[in-house]
Amino acid sequence: MVGTKEMTVYEEVNVFFDRAAERLGLDDGVREMLRRPWRELQVSVPIRTDDGAIKVYTGYRVQHNGARGPYKGGVRYHPLADLEEIRALASLMTWKNALVDIPFGGAKGGIQCDPRTMSETELNRLTRRYTLQIEHLLGVNRDIPAPDLGTNSQTMAWMMDAYGQVHGYTPGIVTGKPVELGGSVGRDSATGRGAVYVLREAANDIGISPAGARIVVQGFGQVGSWTVRLLADMGCKVIGVSDVEGGVYNSGGIDIDALLQHKLSSGTVSDFPHGDRVTNEELLELECEFLVPAAIDKVIHGGNAAKLKAKVVVEAANHPLTPEADDILNEAGVSILPDILVNAGGVIVSYFEWTQNFYQHQWDMERVNDELGKIMTRAYVAVREKSAAERITMREAAFMIGVGRVAKVVKMRGFI
Ligand code: NAD
Numbered sequence: 001m002v003g004t005k006e007m008t009v010y011e012e013v014n015v016f017f018d019r020a021a022e023r024l025g026l027d028d029g030v031r032e033m034l035r036r037p038w039r040e041l042q043v044s045v046p047i048r049t050d051d052g053a054i055k056v057y058t059g060y061r062v063q064h065n066g067a068r069g070p071y072k073g074g075v076r077y078h079p080l081a082d083l084e085e086i087r088a089l090a091s092l093m094t095w096k097n098a099l100v101d102i103p104f105g106g107a108k109g110g111i112q113c114d115p116r117t118m119s120e121t122e123l124n125r126l127t128r129r130y131t132l133q134i135e136h137l138l139g140v141n142r143d144i145p146a147p148d149l150g151t152n153s154q155t156m157a158w159m160m161d162a163y164g165q166v167h168g169y170t171p172g173i174v175t176g177k178p179v180e181l182g183g184s185v186g187r188d189s190a191t192g193r194g195a196v197y198v199l200r201e202a203a204n205d206i207g208i209s210p211a212g213a214r215i216v217v218q219g220f221g222q223v224g225s226w227t228v229r230l231l232a233d234m235g236c237k238v239i240g241v242s243d244v245e246g247g248v249y250n251s252g253g254i255d256i257d258a259l260l261q262h263k264l265s266s267g268t269v270s271d272f273p274h275g276d277r278v279t280n281e282e283l284l285e286l287e288c289e290f291l292v293p294a295a296i297d298k299v300i301h302g303g304n305a306a307k308l309k310a311k312v313v314v315e316a317a318n319h320p321l322t323p324e325a326d327d328i329l330n331e332a333g334v335s336i337l338p339d340i341l342v343n344a345g346g347v348i349v350s351y352f353e354w355t356q357n358f359y360q361h362q363w364d365m366e367r368v369n370d371e372l373g374k375i376m377t378r379a380y381v382a383v384r385e386k387s388a389a390e391r392i393t394m395r396e397a398a399f400m401i402g403v404g405r406v407a408k409v410v411k412m413r414g415f416i
Contacts, residue, residue: 007322009297010088015323017091020399023392026407030416034406037087039063043133045111047125057126061109061134063143064090067409068098070141071107072347074148074176075130075155077123078296081110085297089148092318093347095402096340100379102351107143109134115150124158131162138163140172140357146350147176149296152222153188157181172357175350179362184353186368187346192226192294193369194345195316196234197376198337199290202312205384206335214288216240216310218247218280219295220269223316223343225260227294232256240278240286241269244295247283250275285309293320300325308334315339330393338395340402341383348375 007015014035021031045057060083063071073093076086086108094106111130115123137143147156156174160181163173171182179185186193203210215236217224220243228238237253245268248254254275262272270277284291284304291310293299297319300308305325312335315321319339321329329336349372356362363371386397410416 008084008088009319010084010091012298012323013088013091013319016326016395016399017095017403019396020403023390023396023400024404024407026403030407030410033410033416034065034403035091037062037064037090038066039137040083040087041134041137042083043130045126045130045133047122047129049122050119057111057113059109059111059130059133060086061137061143062086062090062107063137064106064108065094065406066105067406067413067415068105069103070105070139071143072097072104072146072350073107073109074146074346075151075159076108076110076148077113077115077150077155078110079112079114081112086110088297089318092340094406095399096344097347097402098405099340099383099398099402100344100348100375101405102348102375104144104347104351107145108148109145110148123155127155127158128162131159132166135163135166138173140170140354144172144350144354145174146347147222149221152176153178153183156183172354175353176346177353182353182357184349184356184363184368185365186372187349187353188222189226189230190349190368190372191223191316191343191346192228192230194348194372194376195223195227195292195294195314195342196230197345197373198342198380199231199292199312199314200234201377201380201384202314202335202337203290206312208289208311211235212237213290214239215290215292216283216286216288217292217294217316218242218283218299219293219317220263221295223346224292224294225263227292227316228256229260236290239288240283241272242278242280242283242295243269246270247278247280248272248275249278249283249286290314293317296320298322300329302328305329306332310334312337315342318343326393326395336393336395338383338398341379341394341398344379345372345376348372
């Protein structure tokens, strides 16, 4: 068991990396090269706030590994976004893109800010200034940002516009844009849809019928809200949902259409009247078949892992489990579907968007979802087979496939 109290999120992700590297028999030099980010940029992002003051934020772009293609990864706006977190998320992108076998390296960016307390005009100014501070690292064949926690298609439209002011019209410089500006249909639902594909395959393998299965989802943003919607369409019983304000629980199943309406009017799911209010901590401990963390990292840790009553944890968020929690749950026989597999749908449809931008074409929804399904299923099957063949966890199998592919390409390219 790993004692993780003082570990940063980057160190924690590297526990998973090191386990895979060990099993793959990579030598120390290769490990060190794959572990470390290739390039990191920290920038000051000063903006004038609406009341006329000047406020200076800190932004980052970390390019973790570019061996398999242009760097690719989201941009996070969050009060706790720091270099260690962005590094961790960038490395997860490297292993994820390799696992699902799309031609990208891994990157991540972010600004330490609280977008919930900022006006639209402040966010627009912040995004433009940040883009100009990092634009020399970006390029359609170099590094392509996308939305993540606290950012959305509007943020990407501002980034594309700011980049275009320097370089000319370049829709492929970001993905997750509005469809009207060259975004792909199906990108907004893609991460949730991919998670649901994985959940459905796993349910089938484990022998749990998705119809009527009890589901708990933490986080009701881009990923969580689509996951909930699609699971409800599949006939699952969503019994608990939360956002940063707290959650709601209804053992009989939550009416998702009513919940979506409520969220639109009140801005939160936590005060939905048809259920009991629960805290985020209580929500994670609800008895259910599938628990889907879809908010922030490290929510399941050594302090609460043993209290979980879910049969399967579906990691829609990035790094929701610490290695200590991972060990406790594996020991207890809980199935864990790992983040680099479960939430890859977003970057897969980003890849479709990027290719559509190259030839100024637009796929229809059926094609997007069909191709997404094929890639997710192929990756799931590969992970499941490796996990069974080597008697290792799904996470170990997923990391082994991802890390192994990057290590192979690094050698082929002759870096070492
Ligand atoms: P989002 O900003 O759209 O939504 C985040 C949700 O989490 C909101 O409902 C928010 O209220 C809730 N939340 C925030 N802090 C919380 C806390 N402390 N406790 C409980 N809930 C909290 O973000 P998103 O794009 O849905 O991303 C969610 C997760 O999924 C992140 O880990 C992100 O890295 C990961 N992810 C996102 C994508 C994507 O396409 N957007 C792709 C892959 C992975």
